[in-house]
Amino acid sequence: MYKAIVRPLLFLFKPETAHHLTTALLKLFYKLPGAKALLHRFFHYEDPSLARTVLGLRFPNPIGLAAGFDKNARLVDEMAALGFGFVEIGTLTPEPQKGNPTPRLFRLREDKSLVNRMGFNNEGVAAAVARLRKRKSAIVVGGNIGKNKITPNEKAIDDYEACFHALYEVVDYFTVNVSSPNTPDLRALQEKEPLKHLLLHLKNLNQQKPKPKPIVLKIAPDLNNHQLDDIIDICLEIGIDGIIATNTTIEREGLKTQKEKIKEIGAGGLSGRAIRKRSTEVIRYLHQKSGGHLPIIGVGGIFTPQDALEKLEAGASLLQVYTGYIYEGPSMLKKINMALVRQPLQEQTSF
Numbered sequence: 001m002y003k004a005i006v007r008p009l010l011f012l013f014k015p016e017t018a019h020h021l022t023t024a025l026l027k028l029f030y031k032l033p034g035a036k037a038l039l040h041r042f043f044h045y046e047d048p049s050l051a052r053t054v055l056g057l058r059f060p061n062p063i064g065l066a067a068g069f070d071k072n073a074r075l076v077d078e079m080a081a082l083g084f085g086f087v088e089i090g091t092l093t094p095e096p097q098k099g100n101p102t103p104r105l106f107r108l109r110e111d112k113s114l115v116n117r118m119g120f121n122n123e124g125v126a127a128a129v130a131r132l133r134k135r136k137s138a139i140v141v142g143g144n145i146g147k148n149k150i151t152p153n154e155k156a157i158d159d160y161e162a163c164f165h166a167l168y169e170v171v172d173y174f175t176v177n178v179s180s181p182n183t184p185d186l187r188a189l190q191e192k193e194p195l196k197h198l199l200l201h202l203k204n205l206n207q208q209k210p211k212p213k214p215i216v217l218k219i220a221p222d223l224n225n226h227q228l229d230d231i232i233d234i235c236l237e238i239g240i241d242g243i244i245a246t247n248t249t250i251e252r253e254g255l256k257t258q259k260e261k262i263k264e265i266g267a268g269g270l271s272g273r274a275i276r277k278r279s280t281e282v283i284r285y286l287h288q289k290s291g292g293h294l295p296i297i298g299v300g301g302i303f304t305p306q307d308a309l310e311k312l313e314a315g316a317s318l319l320q321v322y323t324g325y326i327y328e329g330p331s332m333l334k335k336i337n338m339a340l341v342r343q344p345l346q347e348q349t350s351f
């Protein structure tokens with residue numbers, strides 16, 4: 001039904017319009033009497049074998065909503081009703097910002113991929129906090145934090161700190177995003193020294209809190225092995241709780257979409273099918289090199305149960321989806337979870 005009717009209709013609209021339309025309709029529908037039960041009946045799949053403890057948090061199933069879909073924490077209860085095991089909100093910045101001029105989100109249909117250069121468009125951390133205070137569901141929520149565009153990298157730490165303090169009471173874990181390609185120079189914060197400085201600072205702030213929350217680092221798929229080694233060393237040394245691998249790529253190799261179209265679209269991060277392989281490679285590398293000591297949240301190009309299994313087998317403890325959800329629709333989670341129950345991994349690590 002989604003692929004035959006809903007998706008063709010939605011794909012008549014520009015991608016960002018389709019996103020706003022779908023989420024507005026979902027919010028409206030959710031308010032109707034009985035809607036929550038209906039969503040639950042169609043899209044939830046529960047089985048005790050799907051539940052796992054990672055980062056010291058209990059997840060009913062391993063599939064979460066990746067950052068960027070619900071930047072402003074408007075859809076947490078709705079996504080819980082749709083069967084997600086957790087939701088990551090953000091990326092949030094201290095001050096609201098508009099992001100890049102539109103159009104800034106593009107479909108590469110032949111590649112089942114997207115290119116975005118949203119640029120952290122968000123309503124600012126305070127607006128998200130106010131919404132999270134009112135949420136009804138008990139779903140695990142991650143707060144993905146970043147810096148405002150106008151904040152220079154030398155002051156980036158202040159932005160992450162402001163978001164950390166603001167969100168501390170209302171999220172279950174934090175994601176430090178230094179890997180978006182759409183904020184100028186942000187990815188320079190992935191370099192050894194600035195990264196160490198930032199993570200150490202956040203770790204210290206966290207330890208001063210009555211109940212420290214897990215902090216994970218989200219990385220780009222474009223890092224080489226040497227840079228990945230540095231990241232593992234830093235995370236293990238500082239005691240960062242896990243890694244999200246990966247964000248979108250700036251690479252455009254191996255796409256089926258015509259070169260002229262890709263050129264016309266221009267800069268941005270590529271997500272979806274086109275990054276599946278690379279993101280799994282990064283997960284496998286991190287898992288092997290860290291000796292399995294760093295929990296990994298695997299994200300990038302998950303569409304099918306096979307894709308999910310591939311990432312779990314490579315060493316991911318949890319998964320996230322974004323682009324696959326757009327192309328496959330809401331029944332995707334149930335399909336994956338059912339397959340995971342049928343074909344459990346030999347070894348399930350609990351962190």
Ligand SMILES: Cc1cc2nc3c(=O)[nH]c(=O)nc-3n(C[C@H](O)[C@H](O)[C@H](O)COP(=O)(O)O)c2cc1C
Binds near residue numbers: 270321
């Ligand atoms: C439109 C769009 C916006 C995104 N915004 C963010 C963001 O704000 N912060 C972030 O950490 N990742 C963001 N991402 C990256 C996703 O969270 C995810 O890491 C990436 O898309 C790979 O997963 P996928 O192939 O399942 O989409 C965004 C992705 C898309 C497609």
